[in-house]
Each structure stands twice: as structure tokens, then as C-alpha cells.
Amino acid sequence: MRRIVAILLLIIVAVGISLSLAKIPFGTSKTKVGRYYIDEGIKETGAVNIVTSVVVNYRGFDTLGEVTVLFIATIGLGAVLTANGREKIRKTEPASLVLYTGCRLLFPLILVFGTYIFIHGHLTPGGGFQGGAIIASGFLLIYLGCRERRISRVAFNLAESLGGLIFVVIGLLGLAFGDYFLSNFLPKGTANTLFSAGIIPIIYIAIGFKVGSELASIIDNLIEES
Amino acid sequence: MGFLNNYIYYIGAFGLILIGLYIILVKRNLIKVIVGLGILDTGVNLFLISVGYITKGTAPIFSRPGIDSADMVDPVPQALVLTAIVIGVAVLALALSLAIRLYQHYGALNLRKIREQKW
Numbered sequence: 001m002r003r004i005v006a007i008l009l010l011i012i013v014a015v016g017i018s019l020s021l022a023k024i025p026f027g028t029s030k031t032k033v034g035r036y037y038i039d040e041g042i043k044e045t046g047a048v049n050i051v052t053s054v055v056v057n058y059r060g061f062d063t064l065g066e067v068t069v070l071f072i073a074t075i076g077l078g079a080v081l082t083a084n085g086r087e088k089i090r091k092t093e094p095a096s097l098v099l100y101t102g103c104r105l106l107f108p109l110i111l112v113f114g115t116y117i118f119i120h121g122h123l124t125p126g127g128g129f130q131g132g133a134i135i136a137s138g139f140l141l142i143y144l145g146c147r148e149r150r151i152s153r154v155a156f157n158l159a160e161s162l163g164g165l166i167f168v169v170i171g172l173l174g175l176a177f178g179d180y181f182l183s184n185f186l187p188k189g190t191a192n193t194l195f196s197a198g199i200i201p202i203i204y205i206a207i208g209f210k211v212g213s214e215l216a217s218i219i220d221n222l223i224e225e226s
Numbered sequence: 227m228g229f230l231n232n233y234i235y236y237i238g239a240f241g242l243i244l245i246g247l248y249i250i251l252v253k254r255n256l257i258k259v260i261v262g263l264g265i266l267d268t269g270v271n272l273f274l275i276s277v278g279y280i281t282k283g284t285a286p287i288f289s290r291p292g293i294d295s296a297d298m299v300d301p302v303p304q305a306l307v308l309t310a311i312v313i314g315v316a317v318l319a320l321a322l323s324l325a326i327r328l329y330q331h332y333g334a335l336n337l338r339k340i341r342e343q344k345w
Binding site for chain 2: 026037050070075124129
């Protein structure tokens with residue numbers, strides 16, 4: 001009975017969607033604002049990666065809100081999982097030699113690659129969110145390969161808080177030296193070089209630390225529970 | 227064939243969204259409901275990206291001088307999806323942690339057996 005009702009509901013939704021989608025042409029330029037960002041983005045922000053300039057500069061305040069959502073989800077996960085407050089003594093089977101050696105060998109390389117991704121966010125595809133996810137995958141490898149190793153939560157919390165603090169402080173500095181919150185008050189430099197685009201690389205480094213430590217602490221909490 | 231060429235991304239995206247909705251509505255295992263939520267999330271992201279696509283377009287990055295800006299794809303949906311993916315991961319993790327807590331409390335993941343969760 002429930003299945004039939006669900007299928008009927010989905011058919012209604014599908015018909016409505018397809019009727020409205022038939023009016024949207026595929027593969028053509030639609031928004032004026034996207035065209036404006038492409039034409040004026042380098043001149044106004046100094047970043048050659050237009051997606052980065054949209055995320056950090058034009059919609060920087062929105063990104064601050066999204067980072068806050070991520071922060072609250074992490075806090076909620078920690079609060080739900082550690083509600084008991086007791087530390088369980090877990091018996092772990094040590095990983096095999098291949099996994100252990102491989103993870104010790106690969107972990108620094110993964111960290112360097114993640115750092116490269118978020119430092120070059122304004123030049124190449126990538127940025128703070130992607131680099132943070134890569135760094136968190138490195139920590140996941142540590143938890144798989146070196147199972148006795150525990151990374152201190154204090155360090156995670158410190159990196160996370162520091163990242164958020166740098167983001168807000170740079171926004172307030174923009175309010176002090178520029179015209180508005182998160183305005184690009186640093187010199188923009190020449191496009192396509194590492195030291196360009198003003199505040200964008202600094203904010204992306206902060207986001208990289210924040211996202212990396214948040215995702216790593218999510219992994220830490222989930223492993224601690226299982 | 228032209229119809230399929232033009233709308234294959236929309237069809238795929240809304241196929242994923244409908245599959246996710248079906249799983250959420252019908253399945254009773256909580257883990258499966260969370261997997262459905264993940265599929266729904268992926269479908270929405272794919273739809274937003276395909277709305278911004280321009281036929282034979284390139285990434286909106288001026289990586290070398292003299293690149294033509296006329297056929298770059300729309301950067302705004304890409305910027306939105308970029309953050310939506312990370313937030314989707316965090317929300318999935320939060321849902322999984324709630325599922326773990328629920329299992330510890332009731333000893334079951336089947337929504338039918340958890341009396342307070344019935345609808």
C-alpha cells in the first residue's frame with residue numbers, strides 16, 4: 001500500500017518536473033551574473049579561477065555561513081556520539097606490514113598534495129574545500145594503517161578554531177580598511193602568479209585547515225564509536 | 227536522438243533525485259534511508275552543474291593568456307555545488323551518528339520496530 005502511494009507521488013513529481021524542464025534549454029548561457037563574473041572577475045578580484053573568486057570574494061559572506069553549517073554539523077556529531085562520556089578500551093588488531101608501511105610512506109605526500117591544492121586555489125582547479133577533503137583522507141589512511149595511533153583532539157579543535165578565527169578577522173579587517181565586510185583590501189598583484197588576488201589565498205588556507213580538521217574529527221568520532 | 231543529446235543530463239539528475247525520494251519513502255531500514263538521502267544529494271548537485279553547462283564549454287579558469295572567455299561555463303552553480311558537496315558529507319555523517327545512537331538505544335535499525343518512529 002505504502003509502495004503504491006509512494007510510486008503515485010513520484011509519478012506526479014516526475015510529470016511536474018518534466019513539464020517545467022522542457023522549457024529550460026540545455027547548454028546555453030543563462031545567467032547575466034555568471035557572464036559578468038567571467039568578464040570582470042580578473043579585473044575586480046585578481047584571481048584567474050573564476051569559481052574561486054565567486055566563492056571567496058563575491059559570495060564570501062555566503063561561504064562563511066556554509067563553513068558555519070559544517071562546523072555545527074561536526075559539533076552535533078561530536079555531541080551525539082560522545083553523550084555517554086565514557087572512554088571505551090578497544091581491542092585493535094594491528095594492520096598488516098604492507099598497509100602499515102604504505103600508510104607511513106603515503107601520509108606526508110597526501111598532506112603535501114592537499115596543501116598544494118588549497119594554496120593554489122586561485123590559480124588552478126581546487127581550493128580550500130577540496131584540499132581539506134584530501135587532507136582528511138590522509139588522516140583516514142592513518143586510522144586504517146596505524147590503528148594504535150590516536151591524533152589528539154586538542155590539535156583538531158585548535159586548527160579548526162584558528163581557521164574560523166582567521167576567516168572572521170580578515171573579514172573585519174576588510175571592514176576596517178576597505179568598505180565592507182570581507183572586502184579585498186590587500187593589493188591584487190599580477191594575475192596568474194602565486195602571490196596575487198589579495199585576501200583570497202589567505203582565506204582559502206584558513207578554509208583548508210578548517211575543513212580538513214573538521215572532516216578528520218568526524219572520522220575520528222565515527223571510528224572511536226565503532 | 228537530439229532530444230536525448232539535449233536532455234540526458236537533466237534526465238540523469240532527476241532520475242537520481244526520484245530514486246533517492248523513492249528510497250526515502252519506501253525503505254524501512256534507517257541506513258538505507260540515509261543512503262537514499264545521499265543519492266538525492268548527488269542528483270541535486272548534478273542538476274545544478276548541468277544547468278550551468280554550455281555546449282562545448284571550458285572551465286572558467288584563465289590558466290593561459292589568450293583563452294577565449296566566450297565559451298566558458300557558468301561559474302555560479304559550480305561555486306554553489308562546491309560547498310554543497312562538503313556540507314552534504316557533513317550532514318550524512320551527522321545522520322549516521324544519529325543512526326548509531328538510535329541503534330544503541332533500541333537495538334534495531336528497522337523503523338517499523340522502533341515504536342516512536344512509526345508513521
